[in-house]
Each structure stands twice: as C-alpha cells, then as structure tokens.
Amino acid sequence: MxxxxxxxxxxxxxxxxxxxxxxxxxxxxxxxxxxxDGVGAVSMRAVGRVLGVDxxxxxxxxxxxxxxxxxxxxxxxxxxxxxxxTGDLRTDLRAIAHAFRDRALTHAEAAALVLTxxxxxxxxxxxxxAVLTVLRAAGCPAEEAVHLLRTLVATLIGSLLxxxxxxxxxxxxxxxxxxxxxxxxxxxxxxxxxxxxxxxARFDPGAEYDFTVEFALDALAARLGR
Amino acid sequence: MxxxxxxxxxxxxxxxxxxxxxxxxxxxxxxxxxxxDGVGAVSMRAVGRVLGVDxxxxxxxxxxxxxxxxxxxxxxxxxxxxxxxTGDLRTDLRAIAHAFRDRALTHAEAAALVLTxxxxxxxxxxxxxAVLTVLRAAGCPAEEAVHLLRTLVATLIGSLLxxxxxxxxxxxxxxxxxxxxxxxxxxxxxxxxxxxxxxxARFDPGAEYDFTVEFALDALAARLGR
DNA sequence: ACCCCTTTGTCCACGGTGTGGGTTTACCCG
DNA sequence: CGGGTAAACCCACACCGTGGACAAAGGGGT
Numbered sequence: 291m292x293x294x295x296x297x298x299x300x301x302x303x304x305x306x307x308x309x310x311x312x313x314x315x316x317x318x319x320x321x322x323x324x325x326x327d328g329v330g331a332v333s334m335r336a337v338g339r340v341l342g343v344d345x346x347x348x349x350x351x352x353x354x355x356x357x358x359x360x361x362x363x364x365x366x367x368x369x370x371x372x373x374x375x376t377g378d379l380r381t382d383l384r385a386i387a388h389a390f391r392d393r394a395l396t397h398a399e400a401a402a403l404v405l406t407x408x409x410x411x412x413x414x415x416x417x418x419x420a421v422l423t424v425l426r427a428a429g430c431p432a433e434e435a436v437h438l439l440r441t442l443v444a445t446l447i448g449s450l451l452x453x454x455x456x457x458x459x460x461x462x463x464x465x466x467x468x469x470x471x472x473x474x475x476x477x478x479x480x481x482x483x484x485x486x487x488x489x490x491a492r493f494d495p496g497a498e499y500d501f502t503v504e505f506a507l508d509a510l511a512a513r514l515g516r
Numbered sequence: 517m518x519x520x521x522x523x524x525x526x527x528x529x530x531x532x533x534x535x536x537x538x539x540x541x542x543x544x545x546x547x548x549x550x551x552x553d554g555v556g557a558v559s560m561r562a563v564g565r566v567l568g569v570d571x572x573x574x575x576x577x578x579x580x581x582x583x584x585x586x587x588x589x590x591x592x593x594x595x596x597x598x599x600x601x602t603g604d605l606r607t608d609l610r611a612i613a614h615a616f617r618d619r620a621l622t623h624a625e626a627a628a629l630v631l632t633x634x635x636x637x638x639x640x641x642x643x644x645x646a647v648l649t650v651l652r653a654a655g656c657p658a659e660e661a662v663h664l665l666r667t668l669v670a671t672l673i674g675s676l677l678x679x680x681x682x683x684x685x686x687x688x689x690x691x692x693x694x695x696x697x698x699x700x701x702x703x704x705x706x707x708x709x710x711x712x713x714x715x716x717a718r719f720d721p722g723a724e725y726d727f728t729v730e731f732a733l734d735a736l737a738a739r740l741g742r
Numbered sequence: 743a744c745c746c747c748t749t750t751g752t753c754c755a756c757g758g759t760g761t762g763g764g765t766t767t768a769c770c771c772g
Numbered sequence: 773c774g775g776g777t778a779a780a781c782c783c784a785c786a787c788c789g790t791g792g793a794c795a796a797a798g799g800g801g802t
Contacts, residue, residue: 301782345759422709437724
C-alpha cells in the first residue's frame with residue numbers, strides 16, 4: 291500500500307520534502323478508518339498504520355485520542371455546505387437542516403461524534419452563525435433567537451442520532467422487517483402501542499426527518515409571525 | 517472491601533444460598549461504577565471487582581459488555597416514574613417530559629447510554645405507551661401520533677444529551693465562565709454570533725429544557741387544536 | 743443411593759489498547 | 773558550523789474484552 295515505508299526503519303525526523311504527517315492528513319486518515327471499519331475501530335495504532343507511521347507520532351499533531359476524535363468531528367462540522375440565503379425563513383432554515391443531514395449521512399459512522407461531542411472550535415461556529423442570521427433577519431430578538439436555535443439544534447441532533455444508529459429492530463422500510471417488528475409490538479399488550487403498531491413498525495428516515503423539520507418550521511413561523 | 521472473597525480461592529459453583537450473582541445485581545453494580553467513575557470506567561473486570569467476582573462470571577448473566585450496557589440503559593428507562601394522567605394534553609406531556617429528565621439526571625453519566633442506544637426491550641416501551649396514550653386521547657390519529665411522538669422524543673433526547681455532556685466551555689451560569697465564553701465568541705468576528713454573544717454564553721439547562729418543552733407543546737397544541 | 747449432566751463459577755492466555763518516557767535524527771537559526 | 777528543537781522512532785506498562793479449559797455444586801433419572 292505504501293511504496294517506501296516501515297521496512298527501511300528510518301528513525302528520527304523525516305527530511306523536509308516528505309513530512310507526511312500533518313493534522314489534516316491525520317484527520318483524513320482517521321475518517322478513512324471510521325468509514326471502513328466503524329468508530330470502534332479507531333485507535334492511535336490503526337490510524338498510524340494507515341499512514342505508515344508510528345502511533346506515538348500522532349501525538350505531535352493531535353492531543354490524544356479524544357483530541358483526535360474532536361478534530362474529526364470539527365472537520366465534518368466545518369465542511370457543511372451551507373446554502374445561499376434567499377431571505378425566506380422557512381426556505382433558508384429547511385436548506386440548512388438538509389445540508390446538516392447530508393453532511394452527517396455522508397460519514398454516517400463518524401456522525402455520532404459530531405452529534406455527541408461538545409465542540410468549542412471556530413469551525414463549529416459557521417452553522418450556528420447561519421441559523422442565527424436567518425432568525426435575526428426574520429425579526430427575532432437576540433435572546434429568543436438563541437433559545438430557538440438551541441431547540442432546533444437539539445431536535446435535529448436527536449433525529450439524526452436515531453436515524454444513524456437505528457438498527458433494523460427499530461423499524462424499517464422492508465416489508466418482512468416491518469411485519470416482524472409489528473408482531474413484537476403487538477405482543478406487548480400495551481393498548482396504545484398495539485393500536486399504533488403498524489405505524490411504529492414502519493420507519494422511513496428521510497420522511498421522518500422531513501416531518502420533524504416541517505413541524506419545527508410551522509411552530510417557528512407561527513411564533514415569529516405573531 | 518469484601519469479608520470473604522478471593523483469598524480463599526474457592527473454585528466451582530457456589531453453594532445455593534449465596535449465589536451472589538444475578539442480572540439485577542450486575543446491573544446495579546455497573547450503575548455504581550458509572551456513577552462513581554464515569555461510563556468510560558466500565559469494564560467487565562471493574563464490575564466483577566465490585567462484586568468480588570471474576571470478570572468472566574458476568575458472561576453467564578449478560579451478553580458481553582455491549583449487552584451489559586444495554587441492560588443498564590433499559591434499567592434506567594424502565595424505572596422512570598411516569599405521572600398519573602390528568603386528561604389535559606399539555607399537563608400530561610409536560611409531566612412525562614420532566615419525569616424523563618429527572619430520571620436521566622439522577623444518573624447523568626449513565627444517561628448517555630439511554631439516549632444513544634437503540635433499545636428494543638419490553639421495559640423501554642412504557643414511556644412510549646404513555647406519550648401515545650396522551651396523544652390519542654387528544655384526538656390525534658394513530659399515524660400522526662407516531663410521527664409526533666418521534667419528533668418529541670428526538671427533541672428531548674437532543675436537549676438532554678447536550679445538557680449532560682455540556683462542559684463549561686459550552687456556556688454556564690457562573691459569572692466568570694460566562695465572561696470568558698462571551699469573549700471567545702466575540703472574537704469570532706461572525707456578526708450574528710457577536711450580536712448574540714451574551715445570550716450564547718449563558719446556558720441554564722433547566723430553563724433551556726423548559727423553553728424547549730413549552731415550544732414543542734405550543735406547536736403540538738396548535739396542530740391538534742386546529 | 744448412585745451417576746451424570748448442566749449450571750456457574752474460576753484461572754490462564756492472547757492480542758489489542760492509550761500513552762509515559764527515552765532516544766535518534768534532520769532541519770533551522772545564529 | 774555548532775547547538776537547539778521538532779518530529780519521528782522503540783520499549784514498556786497496565787489495562788481491556790473474551791476464547792477456552794477446568795472445577796465444583798446442584799438437580800434429575802434410574
């Protein structure tokens with residue numbers, strides 16, 4: 291996989307031209323590991339192996355494993371393709387919400403990091419700025435805008451988190467899976483669940499996300515339009 | 517810590533009366549580890565140590581580490597103290613939302629498990645049944661009730677997840693922390709963020725949760741009351 | 743009463759993890 | 773040209789999840 295590498299067992303600082311390691315290269319390699327073998331497979335050694343480099347070398351660019359995962363999350367968050375503003379509240383927020391989902395699903399395995407970790411970096415601020423701008427432009431006062439922003443973000447994160455690690459037990463679109471799940475739910479004996487079992491067993495992530503986004507937008511428009 | 521234990525090095529099955537191990541005892545011990553040293557400190561060996569038992573013994577009652585963590589999550593979810601129904605949509609849903617939060621914060625470190633994992637067990641169904649019952653009683657058709665349920669759950673989970681692993685970097689209530697965070701935000705140069713910095717820097721989890729719940733309830737009432 | 747089988751523990755071992763510490767080298771600046 | 777520093781290396785440690793072999797207690801069939 292690597293032309294010249296570990297076999298030569300060169301030690302010490304590498305020559306200038308071939309300084310393979312950089313924060314960005316490491317993050318990218320980590321992302322490759324995650325996309326291939328899942329978040330659980332990330333280890334300093336594994337990432338080092340991908341780069342043909344000793345694990346400890348990573349510590350020169352990244353602050354331990356936790357710092358590495360933070361860096362990955364920030365990278366993903368920072369590369370969301372935010373849409374152009376149109377001036378319409380609903381159109382703009384919907385576009386942001388979908389851009390967020392697109393980015394999250396491109397690296398589904400890595401997205402759990404983004405959704406789970408608390409990020410304080412500069413890169414993480416761009417999407418926040420985008421949402422705030424739209425809200426303020428719609429005439430929302432600063433304090434309320436912040437509360438609404440947080441509510442909105444929480445909703446999107448909760449939705450995506452479920453979508454991402456929803457195994458087939460949660461609900462599916464394939465007919466056989468639905469039938470099986472529905473049977474389990476009906477066996478619970480809880481009346482409301484039994485009554486709604488056909489709908490509980492069916493789960494279409496995209497449609498569900500759309501429903502949630504539209505619900506939130508309705509609520510927002512009603513509140514701001516008053 | 518244990519009077520009679522490893523020193524005697526007894527092997528083989530323990531006598532009937534003192535069968536220390538049970539699924540419940542293991543879950544409880546795990547919860548103690550989590551509350552003391554965090555989720556990261558959970559290991560088969562650590563849990564075994566608490567019980568004065570070899571790590572491998574746990575495998576007789578629990579399906580590996582993942583199964584153990586699932587069991588803990590289910591235990592927490594299953595012991596939510598659901599409120600009595602009053603018949604009023606807002607009152608009932610609000611009460612459920614707060615019961616959920618109470619339970620989550622009692623074992624804050626463990627709550628991430630509940631919020632993150634997909635649970636399929638019977639115990640996990642009780643809260644769902646409660647929400648569905650309230651929605652159906654308010655005249656909501658089954659399919660819509662399921663969508664609304666999912667939206668609501670996503671929102672609560674997103675909110676709690678942030679609250680639980682929000683370090684002091686995210687925003688605080690203490691004056692010094694707010695000032696520091698505000699300065700960072702103002703240094704970003706992003707206009708909407710700079711303008712809202714005082715509010716972004718302040719974060720009061722309880723108030724934020726209340727705001728989000730009331731926002732969702734408003735939206736729900738408007739939709740169902742139409 | 744006997745025997746055997748299942749259950750539920752124990753111990754040993756393996757390959758893997760994050761990271762602390764010390765060593766080596768190439769570059770850069772004076 | 774010589775010293776300092778940055779960036780790579782290897783060794784070592786304590787810990788992890790769990791596969792597999794073994795032991796002892798209890799229960800069931802004859």
